[in-house]
Amino acid sequence: MRVISISKKRFDSLKKVHLCDVNTEADLYSFTYHGVDKLLKKLYVSDGINFAKKLFTLEVLSSYDLPSCFVVPDSLVSVNKEVVGFSIPCIDGITLKGLFDNDYPFEVKIKYLKDIGLILDKMVNIRKHTDLKHFYLNDVHESNFMVNYDTGELCVIDLDGCKVNGSFSFPARYLTPRALLNSVNKYNIDNYRHGAYVMADYNSDLYCYVIIVLNFLYGDCINNLGLSSFYDYLNYLERIGINKDLLVCFSRIVSYGDNINPMNYLDSLTSEQVCRAKKRVYSIVKK
Numbered sequence: 001m002r003v004i005s006i007s008k009k010r011f012d013s014l015k016k017v018h019l020c021d022v023n024t025e026a027d028l029y030s031f032t033y034h035g036v037d038k039l040l041k042k043l044y045v046s047d048g049i050n051f052a053k054k055l056f057t058l059e060v061l062s063s064y065d066l067p068s069c070f071v072v073p074d075s076l077v078s079v080n081k082e083v084v085g086f087s088i089p090c091i092d093g094i095t096l097k098g099l100f101d102n103d104y105p106f107e108v109k110i111k112y113l114k115d116i117g118l119i120l121d122k123m124v125n126i127r128k129h130t131d132l133k134h135f136y137l138n139d140v141h142e143s144n145f146m147v148n149y150d151t152g153e154l155c156v157i158d159l160d161g162c163k164v165n166g167s168f169s170f171p172a173r174y175l176t177p178r179a180l181l182n183s184v185n186k187y188n189i190d191n192y193r194h195g196a197y198v199m200a201d202y203n204s205d206l207y208c209y210v211i212i213v214l215n216f217l218y219g220d221c222i223n224n225l226g227l228s229s230f231y232d233y234l235n236y237l238e239r240i241g242i243n244k245d246l247l248v249c250f251s252r253i254v255s256y257g258d259n260i261n262p263m264n265y266l267d268s269l270t271s272e273q274v275c276r277a278k279k280r281v282y283s284i285v286k287k
Contacts, residue, residue, distance in 0.1 A: 001062050003076045004033055004087055011079045014040065019095075019143070026085060033075075037090040040077050041160070046084045053168055053195065058086060060164045064132060069119055071146075071157045086160070092149045095157075097142035100216060106271040112147060113216060115154035116140075116209050117263025124202070136163040138200035139172040140208030142215070162200075169196035174208045174223050181207055183227045183254045206259035210249060213262055217269075217277040227254060233282065240276045243268035 014029040017039065029040040045051060061072045073086040094102075096112060119137075126132050137144075139161040146155050161170045169190070175198035181187045187207070188199040198204050214222045218233070225233070234250055246269075249262035275281065 001059055001074075001076050001086075003078055003083065005078045005081070006031070008080045030090070031087075033087065038074075039088045039090050040085055041073070041088060042077075042085040046082070050170075050195065053165075053170070054160045055083075057162065057164050058160055060132075061159060061162075064130060066126070067122060068151075069122070069153055069155050070159060071155050072159055088157070091146055091155060091157070093146045093155070094149070095143045096145040096147070096154070096212075099147060100142065106274065109216070110266055110269060112145075112154050113213060114263050114266050116145065116212065117261045117266075119154065119156060120202075120205055120209060120261060121263075123205075132164060134164055134166045136200040136202065136205050137208075138163045138169055138175075138196070138205070140205055140212065141173045142212055168194045169199045171196050172198065172200070172204075172208065174211050175200075175204055176223075178224050180211075180223060180225060180227065180230055180254055183230075184256060186256055203259045206261060207253045210253050210259065210262060213266070214250060217274055218282075219278040219280065230254065232286070236282055236286065237277060240273055242273060242277070 011029075014031050017028040017030055019028065025045070026041045026043045029042060031038055031040055043051065043054070055076070058073050058076075061070075062074070066072060071089055071091060073088045075087045076083050077085050077087050099112060100109060123135055123137070127135055137156060139158065144156065144158045144161075146157050147153070148155055161172070163169045171192075175181065175187075175196065177197060181198065181204075182189075187204055188201055190196060190199045211223050217237070222230070222233070231251075234247060237250070238244075238247055243265050246262055246265035249260045249265065252259050
C-alpha cells in the first residue's frame with residue numbers, strides 16, 4: 001500500500017470525527033488529500049503483532065478488486081515518518097445503527113437488513129472464485145455497515161478487522177465468552193490464542209447477522225441473554241406470528257447444523273410484529 005505522509009503540525013489541526021458508537025481501538029479524523037475527502041483511522045496501538053496483522057490484512061484486501069460495497073482503506077498514514085493508521089474513502093451516509101435508532105420508514109430498515117445477507121452471499125462467491133479463501137467479515141455489527149446517501153448502497157466499513165488468513169482473526173463485538181454462541185459446540189472457539197475468541201468463518205458471520213436481526217426486533221442487545229431466556233423470547237416471537245422459517249434461522253444459531261441466512265424471510269416481518277417484539281412490550285406481556 002502507498003503511504004501518505006503528514007506533519008505533526010497538520011495532524012494536530014485535523015478535526016476529530018465523533019461517532020454514535022464507541023470505538024475502542026482508534027480515533028477518526030477528517031482530512032483532505034489532493035482535494036479528496038478522506039478519513040484517518042489513527043490506531044491507539046501502532047506497533048506490535050496486532051498492528052502487523054492489520055497491515056497484512058489491508059495489504060491483502062488492497063490487492064483485490066472487491067465490489068463497491070466493501071470500503072477498503074486505501075493508504076497507510078504516517079505522522080513525522082511513523083505509521084499511525086490508515087486512510088479510508090469518505091462516505092456521506094449513516095451507519096445501520098444510526099438508521100435503526102432514527103425515524104426511517106419500516107420498509108427501508110428491512111431493505112438494509114436484507115442487504116447484509118446479500119453481502120454475505122457475495123462473499124461466498126468471492127471465496128469460491130478468488131484466492132481470498134478465508135475472507136470473512138468477522139466483526140459483524142450494526143456500526144460496521146453504512147448506507148451511502150449518494151448511491152443508496154449498504155457498505156461494509158472497518159474492514160481492517162475482517163479475516164483474510166486462516167491462521168489468525170481479530171476480536172469481534174458479538175463473538176465473546178459471554179455470547180449465546182457458547183451454548184452450542186459448533187463455533188471455532190480459539191480463546192484468543194490467535195487473536196480472537198472465535199476464529200471467524202461462515203457460521204460466525206451468520207451468527208452475528210442473526211444477532212443484528214434479533215437486536216432490531218428486541219430493540220436492545222440480545223447477544224448476552226441466557227439460553228433459557230433466549231428460547232422464551234423465541235417462543236414469544238412464535239406466538240406473535242413471526243414466520244416459522246425465520247424462527248428456524250434464529251434457533252439454529254444455538255443448535256447444531258450450519259447457520260441459515262435469514263435474508264429471504266425478512267420481508268415476512270410486519271411493522272406490528274416488530275413493535276410487539278420489542279423488549280419493553282415483551283417484558284410487560286411475560287409478567
